[in-house]
Amino acid sequence: MNVPHGAPRSGLDPAEVAHRLATDGPNELPRPPRRTARRILLEIAREPMFQLLGLAVFIYLLLGDHAEAGMLLAFLLIIIAITLIQEWRTERVLETLRDMTSPRALVWRDGQQQRIAGRDLVQGDLIELAEGDRVPADAQLLEVNDLSVDESLLSGESLSIAKAPAAQVYAGTMVVAGRAIAQVTATGARSEIGRIGTVLGALEVERTPLQLQTRQLVRWFSWLGLAVSLAVGLLFVWTRGDWLGGTLAGITMAMSLLPQEFLLILTVFMAMGAWRLSQRRVLTRRASAIETLGAATVLCTDKTGTLTRNQMAIEALVRFTPNGPLKWSRGDRLDEASQALLRCGTLASEQEPFDPMERAFHALASTCIEPVPASWHLAHEYSLSPDLPAMTHVWRADGRSSHVVAAKGAPESIARLCRLSEEHQRQVLAEAGNLADQGMRVLGIATADFQGTDWPADQHGFDFRLLGLVALADPIRDNIPRAIEECRRAGIRVVMVTGDHPGTARAIARQAGLDAEAGLMLGKDVAASSDEALRRSVAATTLFARVTPHQKLRIVQALKANGEVVAMTGDGVNDAPSLKAAHIGIAMGGRGTDVAREASSLVLLDDDFEALVQSIRLGRRIYDNLRKAMRFVFAVHVPIAGLALIPLLTGWTLLLFPMHIAFLEIIIDPVCSIVFEAEEEERDVMNRPPRDSAAPLFSAGMIAQSLVQGALVLLMVGLFYWGLLQNGEPEPVARAAAFIALVSANTALALANRSSSPSLKAALRMGNHAMGGMILITAILLATVIGVAPLRQLFGFEIPGLPTIIVAAGIGAIGLSLLLAYKAVMSRIGLFPTASRHESP
Numbered sequence: 001m002n003v004p005h006g007a008p009r010s011g012l013d014p015a016e017v018a019h020r021l022a023t024d025g026p027n028e029l030p031r032p033p034r035r036t037a038r039r040i041l042l043e044i045a046r047e048p049m050f051q052l053l054g055l056a057v058f059i060y061l062l063l064g065d066h067a068e069a070g071m072l073l074a075f076l077l078i079i080i081a082i083t084l085i086q087e088w089r090t091e092r093v094l095e096t097l098r099d100m101t102s103p104r105a106l107v108w109r110d111g112q113q114q115r116i117a118g119r120d121l122v123q124g125d126l127i128e129l130a131e132g133d134r135v136p137a138d139a140q141l142l143e144v145n146d147l148s149v150d151e152s153l154l155s156g157e158s159l160s161i162a163k164a165p166a167a168q169v170y171a172g173t174m175v176v177a178g179r180a181i182a183q184v185t186a187t188g189a190r191s192e193i194g195r196i197g198t199v200l201g202a203l204e205v206e207r208t209p210l211q212l213q214t215r216q217l218v219r220w221f222s223w224l225g226l227a228v229s230l231a232v233g234l235l236f237v238w239t240r241g242d243w244l245g246g247t248l249a250g251i252t253m254a255m256s257l258l259p260q261e262f263l264l265i266l267t268v269f270m271a272m273g274a275w276r277l278s279q280r281r282v283l284t285r286r287a288s289a290i291e292t293l294g295a296a297t298v299l300c301t302d303k304t305g306t307l308t309r310n311q312m313a314i315e316a317l318v319r320f321t322p323n324g325p326l327k328w329s330r331g332d333r334l335d336e337a338s339q340a341l342l343r344c345g346t347l348a349s350e351q352e353p354f355d356p357m358e359r360a361f362h363a364l365a366s367t368c369i370e371p372v373p374a375s376w377h378l379a380h381e382y383s384l385s386p387d388l389p390a391m392t393h394v395w396r397a398d399g400r401s402s403h404v405v406a407a408k409g410a411p412e413s414i415a416r417l418c419r420l421s422e423e424h425q426r427q428v429l430a431e432a433g434n435l436a437d438q439g440m441r442v443l444g445i446a447t448a449d450f451q452g453t454d455w456p457a458d459q460h461g462f463d464f465r466l467l468g469l470v471a472l473a474d475p476i477r478d479n480i481p482r483a484i485e486e487c488r489r490a491g492i493r494v495v496m497v498t499g500d501h502p503g504t505a506r507a508i509a510r511q512a513g514l515d516a517e518a519g520l521m522l523g524k525d526v527a528a529s530s531d532e533a534l535r536r537s538v539a540a541t542t543l544f545a546r547v548t549p550h551q552k553l554r555i556v557q558a559l560k561a562n563g564e565v566v567a568m569t570g571d572g573v574n575d576a577p578s579l580k581a582a583h584i585g586i587a588m589g590g591r592g593t594d595v596a597r598e599a600s601s602l603v604l605l606d607d608d609f610e611a612l613v614q615s616i617r618l619g620r621r622i623y624d625n626l627r628k629a630m631r632f633v634f635a636v637h638v639p640i641a642g643l644a645l646i647p648l649l650t651g652w653t654l655l656l657f658p659m660h661i662a663f664l665e666i667i668i669d670p671v672c673s674i675v676f677e678a679e680e681e682e683r684d685v686m687n688r689p690p691r692d693s694a695a696p697l698f699s700a701g702m703i704a705q706s707l708v709q710g711a712l713v714l715l716m717v718g719l720f721y722w723g724l725l726q727n728g729e730p731e732p733v734a735r736a737a738a739f740i741a742l743v744s745a746n747t748a749l750a751l752a753n754r755s756s757s758p759s760l761k762a763a764l765r766m767g768n769h770a771m772g773g774m775i776l777i778t779a780i781l782l783a784t785v786i787g788v789a790p791l792r793q794l795f796g797f798e799i800p801g802l803p804t805i806i807v808a809a810g811i812g813a814i815g816l817s818l819l820l821a822y823k824a825v826m827s828r829i830g831l832f833p834t835a836s837r838h839e840s841p
């Protein structure tokens with residue numbers, strides 16, 4: 001049982017690594033099989049839009065209209081192409097995310113310890129394993145320190161198994177406790193798990209609430225469309241006695257009503273959202289997190305490393321003498337007794353520490369005390385536990401008859417281990433409280449002697465003597481007060497949940513700008529509260545200190561029971577249950593263990609609280625934009641369906657054929673709606689309360705508003721068409737002019753829905769370049785179908801005179817002003833909901 005220390009390990013050199021990587025390939029398991037092109041095609045064939053188009057092609061063939069059939073066939077191919085590209089891009093995004101979330105490995109290479117992606121490991125690599133890691137490859141243990149591993153992934157049994165040196169550990173299993181150094185024996189498909197063929201770490205692609213809502217809506221509208229189309233088809237047959245024509249009219253109607261863009265929009269917005277988050281160094285592990293982010297009402301954050309920099313330095317040492325406490329501060333000369341205190345703290349730390357606290361001990365020790373003699377060896381150790389946050393190292397010192405025992409931990413725990421008199425304990429804890437109140441993290445240090453090797457069962461078995469206290473500074477990150485202030489304005493309550501001393505918690509909270517006076521609750525009070533009482537407490541408490549992971553879980557559950565949408569950060573193995581329980585579990589990419597990362601839905605690669613606030617901001621923007629796009633799609637269907645329907649009812653010559661609808665529905669509308677994704681955030685995005693998470697994406701109020709907008713456009717274009725016909729314009733001219741008017745009015749609909757503000761400036765501002773591009777593309781496409789002779793004939797168009805074209809295009813401009821005026825009136829009387837406030841029904 002020897003802990004890794006002494007000479008630095010060298011590990012493989014880069015040339016060797018490159019060679020092995022080239023011959024063995026990356027340390028990756030075979031990917032789950034991609035969906036085959038055939039399966040994707042089958043899925044596309046199930047889409048109603050595809051079937052309707054197919055049916056129309058068939059009827060045109062029956063009618064002998066080969067050109068029309070060919071044109072619609074082209075649209076079918078476009079649908080297939082778009083779906084395949086979409087599929088391929090989503091797959092690629094998922095794959096990159098999968099790479100980034102795969103376990104990492106801590107290896108020695110070329111004499112240096114470094115953290116690399118698990119896939120870059122090769123056979124022969126020297127790796128270190130620690131609590132919370134997923135073992136990245138099969139490996140043989142060289143040095144072991146209380147290691148136990150959960151092999152349930154391989155054996156199915158969820159038991160932790162203690163491992164001794166020379167034992168084998170397997171890729172994919174989980175280190176539940178301890179540390180070890182191991183040498184990689186097999187990577188990738190040659191590992192045990194690779195041979196079994198288990199698929200690991202597959203990203204969850206469950207259906208999110210929004211997807212379910214949207215699917216529901218699409219289904220609903222499809223039925224409605226079907227019913228209306230049947231009625232229209234029958235009406236056509238009844239009035240005009242033409243079966244094939246009636247079927248075509250029915251198909252046209254159905255296509256115009258199909259809201260198939262909704263699902264496309266949702267998929268694209270969420271995939272783009274994950275990409276935008278990754279640009280801010282935030283990884284999305286569960287798609288639902290992006291939806292939920294914007295609705296978060298409470299943000300539970302830990303302290304160390306999230307609010308603070310996690311760069312510790314020892315600021316003060318305190319010893320207790322019969323004449324009272326004696327304090328050493330940074331910069332003073334270190335007397336002998338203080339040196340003993342520091343040395344003991346160093347002995348109680350790992351020899352190659354990761355914990356910044358322990359690094360601070362080593363850092364200070366290396367400047368002013370003798371190093372631990374190389375002949376000393378760590379004989380036994382006791383780790384931190386939630387019940388007793390203290391750790392003890394037992395050293396075998398050459399030339400001494402007894403072992404040297406060194407302990408460090410929370411001052412209360414160390415006081416308990418030392419069995420201090422009540423008087424003495426009060427004095428020590430008061431001093432610890434003083435230091436904590438300055439925002440410092442305080443540890444107690446104790447020592448003992450021990451004869452023999454019959455180790456006591458726990459740390460209480462030693463005869464500890466208190467040496468003193470150590471205070472470490474860990475300043476808060478510079479950007480924290482601003483980020484906290486942003487949350488406050490956005491109506492998000494920030495709650496600090498820490499394992500640290502209440503004094504430290506309060507001091508850091510004050511510096512961060514949290515409401516430090518609003519009441520602090522200790523972990524033990526959480527434990528003593530009933531669920532009912534805890535629910536009441538969490539509603540009014542911003543600080544929780546000396547909290548264990550289990551109590552953290554209860555806090556999350558109590559907040560959830562109060563109806564809050566909870567985001568929660570965490571990093572340790574024990575945090576996994578609370579991360580899972582929270583609506584949005586957030587793990588730290590740097591500090592976080594693999595276990596925590598796997599339990600969470602977001603990973604902050606830079607461990608930075610501000611990135612979290614930025615993600616919330618982005619989440620709100622994505623949701624806003626999603627709604628704007630949906631609003632637009634609702635609205636745009638009204639004129640299309642209306643113009644397909646009215647001529648049938650009134651007996652005018654038909655304005656829209658299947659190919660017009662296909663052109664509008666398959667090309668123009670998706671182009672128009674996708675650009676909402678890039679829309680800038682609303683000015684008040686972080687100055688308004690979180691949206692009501694229970695409110696549906698599509699409220700009746702929002703749908704009604706959109707339908708009115710659409711009706712306005714329908715009225716204008718309809719009147720225009722009627723006027724042209726009344727004026728005696730030939731039918732193809734009237735159709736072309738009406739089509740120009742329709743497309744231009746649709747663009748107006750898109751512009752009018754860009755912002756929640758009814759001002760023209762907001763509708764036309766150029767921040768979103770995609771919007772400008774959209775207008776340009778629309779214009780070019782429109783010019784193509786009207787300007788290119790064969791297309792023009794197919795679409796039943798004839799080029800109208802210039803004045804008519806100008807009036808038609810002007811319909812868009814008039815439409816935009818009408819739509820904005822309508823919005824202004826509605827918002828004046830408080831009926832036009834801003835993008836994401838609660839909707840009035």
Ligand SMILES: Nc1ncnc2c1ncn2[C@@H]1O[C@H](COP(=O)(O)OP(=O)(O)OP(=O)(O)O)[C@@H](O)[C@H]1O
Nearest residue numbers: 302303304355389390391408409410498499500501
């Ligand atoms: N390496 C260590 N050695 C000795 N004591 C430790 C060590 N790490 C933590 N402790 C003690 O355990 C307490 C709880 O630690 P824990 O990691 O749960 O929370 P924390 O790091 O203090 O705060 P946060 O939850 O904000 O990250 C610490 O305040 C400290 O007293």
Ligand SMILES: [Cu+]
Nearest residue numbers: 258259260665
């Ligand atoms: Cu549609």
